[in-house]
Amino acid sequence: MRIKSVNARWVRIPIEKSRQHVSDFGRLQTFDAAIIRIETEDGVVGWGEGKNAAGSAGQYAALVHLINEEYAPVLIGRDASDITPIWESLYCGSRCESAAARGHVMPELSRRGLTVAAISAIDIALWDIRGKALGAPVWSLLGGRSAERLPAYASGGWADADGIGDQLKSYIDSGGFGAVKMRVGSMDGAPYVSAERVQAAREAIGPAIDLMVDAHGTYTVAEAKRFASMVADCDLAWFEEPITGDDRFGVSEFRAATHIPVALGESECTRFDFRDLIVSRGVDILQPDPAFCGGITEAMRIATLASAFNLRLAPHLWAGAPAFFAGLHVVAAAPSGFIVEFSLGANPMIHDLSREKVVVKDGTIAVPDRPGLGLEIDEDVVSRFTVC
Secondary structure, eight states: EEEEEEEEEEEEEEEOOOGEETTTTOOEEEEEEEEEEEEEETSEEEEEOOOOOSSSSOHHHHHHHHIIIIIIHHHHSSSSOOHHHHHHHHOOGGHHHHHHHHHHHHOSSSTTTHHHHHHHHHHHHHHHHHEEEEEEEHHHHHHHSSSSSSEEEEOOOOOOTTHHHHHOOOOOHHOOOOOEEEOSSSGGGSSSHHHHHHHHHHHHOOOHHHHHHHHETOOOOHHHHHHHHHHTTEEEEEEEEOOTTOOOOHHHHHHOOOOSSEEEEETTTHHHHHHHHHHTTOSSSEEEOTTTHHHHHHHHHHHHHHHTTEEEEEOOOOOOOOHHHHHHHHHHHOOOOOEEEESSSSSHHHHBSSSOOOOOBEEEEOOOOOSBBBOOOOOHHHHHHHHO
């Protein structure tokens, strides 16, 4: 189980023009990610994914360089089954031996951002290897799964007030979804424009479908409060990223001012950031992204925090196939996990990279039961769309 090779690539898959959408990120024309392949001396291959951009598009040359030039050399020869020690050693860097001896973290100064994104990619791949080596799905190594199928929500919703109802109803019809999420915030300009879109959406889909909104952190606290008051009668299941996560006090102020559950976390790294969100009373639903928060290892630690504080876990899974499949295993294994995000915008990084198509049936997605992540990567697609 010694690691023989580590190779990360910046993969950029174009999105056909007819399926592109426009949001506060602009027009999304490609889906980008750092895709990593780790192989052991025994010939077992694990796949992982790292992200440094919340939207689907982004620049990944620096992240790929970090993995290949700085982390790969220290991974070669290590036992791939030492997942937690590897996580901690990469996080603590040159002080990893002292940290291990003393039983507490001594992280490097650059302990967020690209560093944790790189660790995330490596960690997901190592869990994939561990499962394949043992002939077991990752969820079984995490303690078992709560169900064979998980409820999913349709994630999209960019249309204007005249079209949002039909757009969301098309999502519901496509997979029998019982929950849908739409985008709001700066893409609409004034809060009342977003409110009109939400009101139109609720009227169109009726009261039985859960409706969530996502502002991508683009409101100020005052704007978020104004918007929340205007949609107070729309029975929102959650308000995702109402304001920037950098404003911890503002997040807590907003949550205290509204009855709408607050969902946060797609741009947060490690259990330490989520601990701070929790103790500041700023969040109801935690949304770690496995490709950015620290991988499967850290996502499970975050899930434990959620459970300890009687909160819920709904990972951010607007991602490629390795991160999406990692999220399925985390939600299945974590007592606090309750729903899966499924992008209804164009997502070739899932559907083209995975040889087996991900199918939603009656609003649910099957938990993979094959060894590792249960994912078979199309390596031809990886090669064809590699930037560097």
